Amino acid sequence: MNTIISVRNLTMHFGDKDVFDGLNFSIAVGEKVSLIGHNGVGKSTLVKLMIGLLKPTSGSVVRHDLNGRMLKIGYVPQFRNIDADAPLSIASFVALNIGKSWHPWLTRAEQKRVAAVLAETNLTELKDRPLALASGGERQRAYLAQALLANPDLLILDEATASMDVDAKQAIMALVDQIVTTKKMALLFVSHDLALTKQYTDRYLLIADQKITTGTSQSIDPETLKGVEV
């Protein structure tokens, strides 16, 4: 399979604290991968390194070109600070990620693109509702739609289902699964929820003791959070 992103000998230190030491792994086109590990092992740090928000102490993250163009990553961060009086509707919030242009207004093609993403994430009927008044699940769909607007090749969800009830978790993950499968998008799902990672990803990446191991999602032992290495 074609590799879209490779992490090579990645080492990260924050002051005296060693977060990772020589991580190596890659993700292929259309692959569904989970990133698991106990709190504080550096899952979000690894994601930030992968998307370029942090610079590694040493090693590299290589984004491979895809069909002659740069790899695009869609990232849904773990925390979002949307105030209770934030004014923007769901549609306007999603459209924030429409991309660069010298003109402020959306072209007809851009409006169509926003409408298509809203339809894809079942938000068309809710598009005029202020995001601040939306439920947890609706907000998460809006965050997902905003990331999808850039038409990514790799979608990274950082704890996207945390603090949601079981039904809402299943609903959002079923939607994500349908979208990434249809679009042959790769998925990196950062989560503590091993039931979800087993159900919706094929392979896991486990961070423990500053190292990374991988295996099939089905082989994770929830008791020890240690999978069978392959």
Added chain:
Amino acid sequence: MFAFDFMRHAFVASTFIAITCGIIGVFVVARELSFLTHMLSEIGFAGASFAAFAGLSPLVGMLAFTLTSSALISGLSVEKARRESTISAVSSLFIGSGILFLALANQSSSYATQILFGSIVGISLNGVWQLVTLSLVVLATICLIFRPLLFDSFDAVGATANGVRTGLISIIFLILLAVSVSVGAQIVGSMLVFILMTIPASTAKTLGHSVRQLLLISVGTALLGVWLGLWLAYTTNWPATFFIAVIEVAFYLGALLYQKLTV
């Protein structure tokens, strides 16, 4: 009332300042910079006092003070939680020195009140041109950085995650804010600039749910406020800034009431 030069000048100047402040205000309110805007308008007064002391033009002093304080504030308050304290500290320092410079320069208090409260009906043709130029430069810059500025203002986390250079955008916006407050304040007064940069955008935030609505409501209420305020000042001979403040606050309270009754 348009038979008089000073009223025509006031009308043109207030129209441009209302459009510029109305648009910048949407971003000021979204980025929670109302407090900084208030402080910048007072720091501008300190800068003008310094200029009087040093024998410079008031605009040079105001620009020097507002730009330096903005740079200090953005440098010292990387974390949002620390911003208010940093703004208080930096502005106390600048305003305190402004009082000192005013005393050292032997200027009467009317000089200070002129800078703080301004006089929209006493603007020269030269002042009108300065203001029009400022407005066009500020609006053109905002147009160029509109999309990343919008993303960063309304969803800072998402903007960072999607590769927007949020640090650069913040610096450009603070410079725009400092320049607008300085140029606007020496012509129409710090108070009017502060009123127009915060209240119409707050009204818009209460009523609008799309970017277009926010901009239209903010600019619309700013324009209605200055036009009505000028007309009332002309007919009553009371200060225009007073009427504009009252009208803008009335719009805001009306918006809050509307929101309470409809939601």
